[in-house]
Amino acid sequence: MDTKERMKLEPIPMPEADMSERLAGFGEVNRGYSEELAQAEAERCLQCKNPPCRSGCPVDVDIPGFIKLIREGKYTQAGLKIKETNAFPAICGRVCPQERQCQAQCVLAKQGKPINIGYLERFVGDWLISHPPALTERPEPSGYKVAVVGSGPAGLAAAGDLAKRGHQVTIFEALHRPGGVLVYGIPEFRLPNITVDSELEALRQLGVEIRTDVVVGRTLTITDLRDEMGFAAIFLGLGAGTPIFLGIEGENLPGVMSANEFLTRVNLMRAFDEDYDTPVQHGRNVTVIGGGNVAMDSSRVALRLGAETVKLLYRRTRAEMPARVEEVRHAEEEGVIFEFLVSPVRFLADNEGNLAAVECIRMELGEPDESGRRRPLPICGDGSDDCGCWRASESVGATGSAGYEAG
Amino acid sequence: MFRIIAKRQLAEDIIEYTIKAPDVTRHHRPGQFCIIRVASHGERIPLSIADINTEAGTITVVVQIIGHTTQELARLGAGDTILDVVGPLGHPTDIGTPERAVFVGGGVGVPAGNLIIREMKQAGAEVLAIIGFRTRELIIYEEKIRAQADELIVTTDDGSYGYHGLVTEPLQQRLEAGSEYDVVVAVGPVVMMRAVAEVTRPYGIHTIASLNPIMVDGTGMCGACRVLVGGQTKFACVDGPEFDAHQVDFDQLLNRLRIYREQEQQAAQAGPHLCRLEQQISEIQ
Ligand SMILES: Cc1cc2nc3c(=O)[nH]c(=O)nc-3n(C[C@H](O)[C@H](O)[C@H](O)COP(=O)(O)OP(=O)(O)OC[C@H]3O[C@@H](n4cnc5c(N)ncnc54)[C@H](O)[C@@H]3O)c2cc1C
Ligand code: FES
Numbered sequence: 001m002d003t004k005e006r007m008k009l010e011p012i013p014m015p016e017a018d019m020s021e022r023l024a025g026f027g028e029v030n031r032g033y034s035e036e037l038a039q040a041e042a043e044r045c046l047q048c049k050n051p052p053c054r055s056g057c058p059v060d061v062d063i064p065g066f067i068k069l070i071r072e073g074k075y076t077q078a079g080l081k082i083k084e085t086n087a088f089p090a091i092c093g094r095v096c097p098q099e100r101q102c103q104a105q106c107v108l109a110k111q112g113k114p115i116n117i118g119y120l121e122r123f124v125g126d127w128l129i130s131h132p133p134a135l136t137e138r139p140e141p142s143g144y145k146v147a148v149v150g151s152g153p154a155g156l157a158a159a160g161d162l163a164k165r166g167h168q169v170t171i172f173e174a175l176h177r178p179g180g181v182l183v184y185g186i187p188e189f190r191l192p193n194i195t196v197d198s199e200l201e202a203l204r205q206l207g208v209e210i211r212t213d214v215v216v217g218r219t220l221t222i223t224d225l226r227d228e229m230g231f232a233a234i235f236l237g238l239g240a241g242t243p244i245f246l247g248i249e250g251e252n253l254p255g256v257m258s259a260n261e262f263l264t265r266v267n268l269m270r271a272f273d274e275d276y277d278t279p280v281q282h283g284r285n286v287t288v289i290g291g292g293n294v295a296m297d298s299s300r301v302a303l304r305l306g307a308e309t310v311k312l313l314y315r316r317t318r319a320e321m322p323a324r325v326e327e328v329r330h331a332e333e334e335g336v337i338f339e340f341l342v343s344p345v346r347f348l349a350d351n352e353g354n355l356a357a358v359e360c361i362r363m364e365l366g367e368p369d370e371s372g373r374r375r376p377l378p379i380c381g382d383g384s385d386d387c388g389c390w391r392a393s394e395s396v397g398a399t400g401s402a403g404y405e406a407g
Numbered sequence: 408m409f410r411i412i413a414k415r416q417l418a419e420d421i422i423e424y425t426i427k428a429p430d431v432t433r434h435h436r437p438g439q440f441c442i443i444r445v446a447s448h449g450e451r452i453p454l455s456i457a458d459i460n461t462e463a464g465t466i467t468v469v470v471q472i473i474g475h476t477t478q479e480l481a482r483l484g485a486g487d488t489i490l491d492v493v494g495p496l497g498h499p500t501d502i503g504t505p506e507r508a509v510f511v512g513g514g515v516g517v518p519a520g521n522l523i524i525r526e527m528k529q530a531g532a533e534v535l536a537i538i539g540f541r542t543r544e545l546i547i548y549e550e551k552i553r554a555q556a557d558e559l560i561v562t563t564d565d566g567s568y569g570y571h572g573l574v575t576e577p578l579q580q581r582l583e584a585g586s587e588y589d590v591v592v593a594v595g596p597v598v599m600m601r602a603v604a605e606v607t608r609p610y611g612i613h614t615i616a617s618l619n620p621i622m623v624d625g626t627g628m629c630g631a632c633r634v635l636v637g638g639q640t641k642f643a644c645v646d647g648p649e650f651d652a653h654q655v656d657f658d659q660l661l662n663r664l665r666i667y668r669e670q671e672q673q674a675a676q677a678g679p680h681l682c683r684l685e686q687q688i689s690e691i692q
Binding site (some may be wrong): 218264353 | 434444449450451494559624626627633
C-alpha cells in the first residue's frame, strides 16, 4: 500500500460498551481493539522517517517501531518495544492524554485523523498481560538498594527503571494497596484495578518488593531508610495528594466532599460493591465542580451510583477544560450536564444542616494567566444562580499536579 | 498481616487488643493514632494507641464495638491476624513543660490517657486525672490511670461509682477553688470535650482536645477528616488529631460525625446478632 492509499483509510473507533450496560455498573467502557481492529488501525501508520509523534511522547516511545511490529503480527515484541522506555503500556494506553501528546504531533492530525496511538498501545499492553512473555533474565545485580516512596505512576515507573538496571528496589506505600491515583482515584470503568495489579505483578517479577502500610516520615523516616536499612538512594513519588478546598462558606457541610474522598471511597474502598462495608454519600442531584479528569470521573461515578442529574460546573469554557477529550465525550454521552462560566460562591444548608444547594456566580473570560488559559472573572459580585442541588461532590484539583483544575 | 497477641474484654462491648506491629512502635509518641483494616472488604478505622511496647513490638488499642467493622474485629482473638495496621499517624501531644496538668477522659477516650499522662509526668508535671463513664460497669483503665496520675477522680453519670456527675464538675470545682493548671488535655466524646473547653475558657488555660472525625486514608489525601479550627479548615489526620480546644468548632464536628450514621446503623443491624452469638460460642469453646 502506498502512502496515498494509507491516508485514505479511516480511523478505527474504539469499541465501547452499550449505554445501558455502562450506566448499570462499573465495567470498562472502552472494550479494546481486537486483533483485526488493531491490524486495521496499524495499517494507517505512515511510518514517518522522522516521526513527530515520538517527540510528543514524554518517555520517547518508539511509536512507529511498535506499530510496525503490530502490523507484522508480532504483538509481544511490540509490547516489549514499548516497555523499553515505558513500563506500563496497558495503563498509559488508557489514561495518557494522547490527543495532547503523541497524537497531537501525528502528521495525520492535521486532517483530524491522527493514528489512535493510545488504543494501539493499550492493545499491546493488554496482549502482554494475557500472553505474558517468558521471563527474561534478571539484570546483573548492581549491589545497590534503592527505596521508592509512593506507588503511584511516578514511583512505579522509577521502580521499573531502577530494577532494570539491576538495583534492588523496595517500594514503600502509605495505603494498603499499591497504585496511587491509579487505584484510589481513576475509576474501574476507565482503568480496572486488575490491570494495575497485572502491571504490579510484572514489577515483582523484576524483583521489586512492595511494602504497604508504611507512611514514610511517620512509620519510617528517611534517616531509617538511609542509615539503618542501607538504601543508597531514595526516590520520592509522593503525588500531589492534598485536595484544595475552595475556602467558601458551607464547604464542610455533610454532602460536600472532595473528589479524592468520593473516588477513594468508591475505587479503593469499593463502596459500589455490596460485598464491601464502605459507605459513600450519594444523591439524586449531584453537582461536580471542576473541568479536569477528576471532575469527569466524579460525575460519571455519581451517575453510576444512581444520581438522576449530575451537573458539572466549570468556571471557564469547554475549550479550556483540561480533561482528556474522550472523558469529556463519555461524560456527555452518559448524561452529565455541563455548565460553563460558573463558579460556586457558597454551599447552602437545609434545616437539618445538610447540603441543600450550591450558589454560583456567572463568569467571563479575561486575559490569559500563567497557564496560558484565559482567567475567569465574576460578572457580578453576588449573582445567585441557585442550582437547586441537595448533594454536591466538590471536585477540586490539587497543587502541583498538572492537568486538572482547582475549582 | 498483623497478629493479635492478646485480647481482653474490659466491659460490655469494649475490648482491648494487643497487636504485633513493630514498625508502628518505632517512632510512636503519645497522642498519635493508627488506622486498621480488619478484613479485605472492610473499612479503614482510626484508633487511639493506649499503650506501646517497643521491645515486644506491640501496640495496644481499646475498641468500642459499635459498627460493622468493630463487630468484625470483635470476632477475632489472640492468634488471629488483621490485614492492616498503619501508623503512627498525626502529631504527638504538644503539652510543653507544664508544672500542673490535667487529663480529662471520657469512655473509650480514657485509655489514650495512659500514654498522655506518662508524657506529662516525664515533662515533670503534677497530674490530676478525671475520668468519667456512664455507669460503674463501663469503667475501664481505672487502675492504669491511677498508677500514673498523682490524683484520680472517677465520675459516673448515674452515681454508681465515684463522683456522681459529669467530668466537668470536679474540674469546675477545682478551678473555682483557685487551683491553677498549665494545661488540660481532653479525650472523649465530642460533647464532653466541648464542655471541658467551656469550663477552662474563662480561666484561659491552654486546653487540648483530641478530635475523632471520620477518616479514610489518614494521610491528608481526602479531606474527610476536616475540622474547623480558629475559622480555618484543618485535616485532623495530619494537622491534628489534637487541637486547641478553645478554637475548635465542635458543632460542626458533631454535624459531620453523623454523615454516615444511618448507613452505619443499617450495616450494624445486618450483623450483630450473629456476631454476638458467634462470640458467645467462641467464648464457650
Ligand atoms: C481521579 C483522577 C483521574 C486522573 N486521570 C488522569 C488521566 O486520565 N490521565 C492523566 O495523565 N492523569 C490523570 N490524573 C493525574 C494523574 O493521576 C497524576 O498525575 C499521577 O497519579 C501522579 O502520579 P504520582 O505517582 O506522582 O502520584 P500518586 O498517584 O498520587 O501516588 C503517590 C503515592 O504515594 C503515596 N504516598 C504519599 N506520601 C507517602 C509517604 N510519606 N509514604 C509512603 N507513601 C506515600 C500515596 O499514598 C500514593 O499512593 C488523574 C488524577 C486523578 C485524581
Ligand atoms: S482522613 Fe483523608 S485527609 Fe484525613
